[in-house]
Amino acid sequence: xxxxxxxxxxxxxxxxxxxxxxxxxxxxxxxxxxxxxxxxxxxxxxxxxxxxxxxxxxxxxxxxxxxxxxxxxxxxxxxxxxxxxxxxxxxxxxxxxxxxxxxxxxxxxxxxxxxxxxxxxxxxxxxxxxxxxxxxxxxxxxxxxxxxxxxxxxxxxxxxxxxxxxxxxxxxxxxxxxxxxxxx
Numbered sequence: 136x137x138x139x140x141x142x143x144x145x146x147x148x149x150x151x152x153x154x155x156x157x158x159x160x161x162x163x164x165x166x167x168x169x170x171x172x173x174x175x176x177x178x179x180x181x182x183x184x185x186x187x188x189x190x191x192x193x194x195x196x197x198x199x200x201x202x203x204x205x206x207x208x209x210x211x212x213x214x215x216x217x218x219x220x221x222x223x224x225x226x227x228x229x230x231x232x233x234x235x236x237x238x239x240x241x242x243x244x245x246x247x248x249x250x251x252x253x254x255x256x257x258x259x260x261x262x263x264x265x266x267x268x269x270x271x272x273x274x275x276x277x278x279x280x281x282x283x284x285x286x287x288x289x290x291x292x293x294x295x296x297x298x299x300x301x302x303x304x305x306x307x308x309x310x311x312x313x314x315x316x317x318x319x
Contacts, residue, residue: 137165139218139319142183151181152198153209166216168251171203171235173228179203179235185225203235207242217248218319220274221261224253232260245269251297251319262292270294272319278302285314295319 143155144162151169159167170183181201210217219239223231239248250261251272258271272295273280273288280287284296284307295317298307303318311318 138163139166139168139216140164141168143167143169149195149198151183151201153201153205154195154198156206156209160213160215164215166218167210168218168220169206170220170222171231172222172226173231173234179231179238181206183222185222203238207238207244210244210247211242215247217244218272219248219250221250221252221254221257223257227254227257232257233264236261236264249295251295255291255293258293259291267292270317272297272317275299275302282306283310285310285312285316288316289314 140159142150143152144159145151145155148155148158156167156169169181171179172182172185173179179202181203219235221232221235239245245265245268249270249272250258251274252258253274253276255273258273261269262271271293273284273291273293274297275284276299284298284302288294288296288311293316296311297319308318
């Protein structure tokens with residue numbers, strides 16, 4: 136089993152901040168999951184929601200929203216893996232997948248990353264852009280892929296299935312194993 140720090144060490148520190156990422160590495164996580172959006176002016180940023188919202192108010196010094204470049208520059212010096220969630224499920228940012236991959240290449244992170252998204256088109260695009268050089272995981276909120284997640288992921292070229300806990304059933308686990316699909 137590997138420990139993936141969801142949005143960094145978000146149980147204690149403000150999520151998707153450099154502070155939460157650094158602290159997750161300090162406590163020994165194997166990988167960090169983080170979210171990437173694009174701003175109106177075309178910059179890639181690390182944030183979960185489409186809009187700004189404050190959390191942990193007053194508990195820590197103010198943390199800025201990191202740019203994806205800032206995250207990747209830091210990540211290039213760390214040994215942990217990175218699960219980059221492409222946030223295109225509510226708003227689709229034109230060609231965001233190409234921008235993300237170009238940044239990954241610029242920092243030499245191609246072999247330390249995987250991608251996930253609720254928008255499975257974005258996963259197909261990142262596979263195409265990378266020459267199928269990375270693992271991707273299909274995020275789902277409900278049983279929207281018909282009860283055969285392993286078959287679905289295998290046919291789509293997705294190495295992993297990322298279900299909510301409610302879909303972590305014996306049948307779904309069996310189907311993923313039968314089709315050589317990992318579950319996260």
